[in-house]
Amino acid sequence: xxxxEQNSGPLSVPEGAIASLNxxxxxxxxxxxxxxxxxxxxxxxLIMSIYSNGDKExxxxxxxxxxxxxxxxxxxxxxxPSDSATYLCAVNNEYSSASKIIFGSGTRxxxxx
Amino acid sequence: xxxxxxxxxxxxxxxxxxxxxxxxxxxxxxxxxxxxQTPGQGLQFLFEYFSETQRNKGNFPGRFxxxxxxxxxxxxxxxxxxxxxxxxxLCASSLDGLGYNEQFFGPGxxxxxx
Numbered sequence: 629x630x631x632x633e634q635n636s637g638p639l640s641v642p643e644g645a646i647a648s649l650n651x652x653x654x655x656x657x658x659x660x661x662x663x664x665x666x667x668x669x670x671x672x673x674l675i676m677s678i679y680s681n682g683d684k685e686x687x688x689x690x691x692x693x694x695x696x697x698x699x700x701x702x703x704x705x706x707x708x709p710s711d712s713a714t715y716l717c718a719v720n721n722e723y724s725s726a727s728k729i730i731f732g733s734g735t736r737x738x739x740x741x
Numbered sequence: 742x743x744x745x746x747x748x749x750x751x752x753x754x755x756x757x758x759x760x761x762x763x764x765x766x767x768x769x770x771x772x773x774x775x776x777x778q779t780p781g782q783g784l785q786f787l788f789e790y791f792s793e794t795q796r797n798k799g800n801f802p803g804r805f806x807x808x809x810x811x812x813x814x815x816x817x818x819x820x821x822x823x824x825x826x827x828x829x830x831l832c833a834s835s836l837d838g839l840g841y842n843e844q845f846f847g848p849g850x851x852x853x854x855x
C-alpha cells in the first residue's frame with residue numbers, strides 16, 4: 629500500500645464547476661498536510677497547508693482534513709482553465725523534520741471550457 | 742521576497758560524467774531539501790540540509806551527495822551519471838525544516854543523461 633494515495637486522473641471538470649481532489653494516507657500519526665499545484669514542465673507550487681481537522685479556505689480553494697478517516701481533500705470552486713494542472717498531496721508524519729514529507733503521485737485535473 | 746533559485750536550469754551530460762547543481766533558498770530559510778522527480782517514480786526525497794549538516798537522507802545510492810554552506814545555499818552532486826539519473830531535480834526551502842513548515846520549491850534543474 630502506498631503511503632499517500634491519489635487518483636491519477638485525469639479528472640475532467642467543466643469550467644465554473646467545483647473540482648474535488650482526494651488524497652488518503654496510511655500513517656495515522658501524520659501531522660501536516662499540503663497541497664501543491666504543478667503545471668506541466670514546472671515545479672510544484674504550494675497552494676494550501678492544513679494541520680487540524682476540518683476545513684480551511686483560501687480564496688477559491690478549500691482544504692478538508694479528516695484524520696479519523698485518514699483523508700485530505702482539496703476543493704476548487706468556480707474552476708478555471710488555468711486550474712488545469714497536476715495536484716500533489718503531501719503528508720508529513722514527523723513534526724520535527726520536514727524531510728519526512730511524502731508526496732502522492734498526483735491527480736491530473738483538466739478544466740474543459 | 743525572492744523565491745528559491747536553482748542553477749543551471751538545464752543540463753545535458755553523458756554517462757559516467759558528474760554534475761553539480763546549485764540551490765539558493767528563500768532569504769531567512771535555513772533548511773534545504775532536494776528531490777528527484779521522474780514520470781515513473783514521482784517526487785522522491787534525496788536529502789535535507791540544515792545549518793550545514795545533512796539531517797536526513799533518502800534511499801539513493803552514494804553517488805548522490807550534497808552540502809550546504811554557511812549562507813544556507815546548497816549544492817548537490819551526482820557522480821558517475823547513469824541514464825536513469827535523467828530527471829527534474831528540485832530543491833525546496835523552509836524556515837527551519839520542522840515538519841509543519843511549508844516548503845517552497847525552486848524552478849528545478851532538468852538533467853538529461855545521454
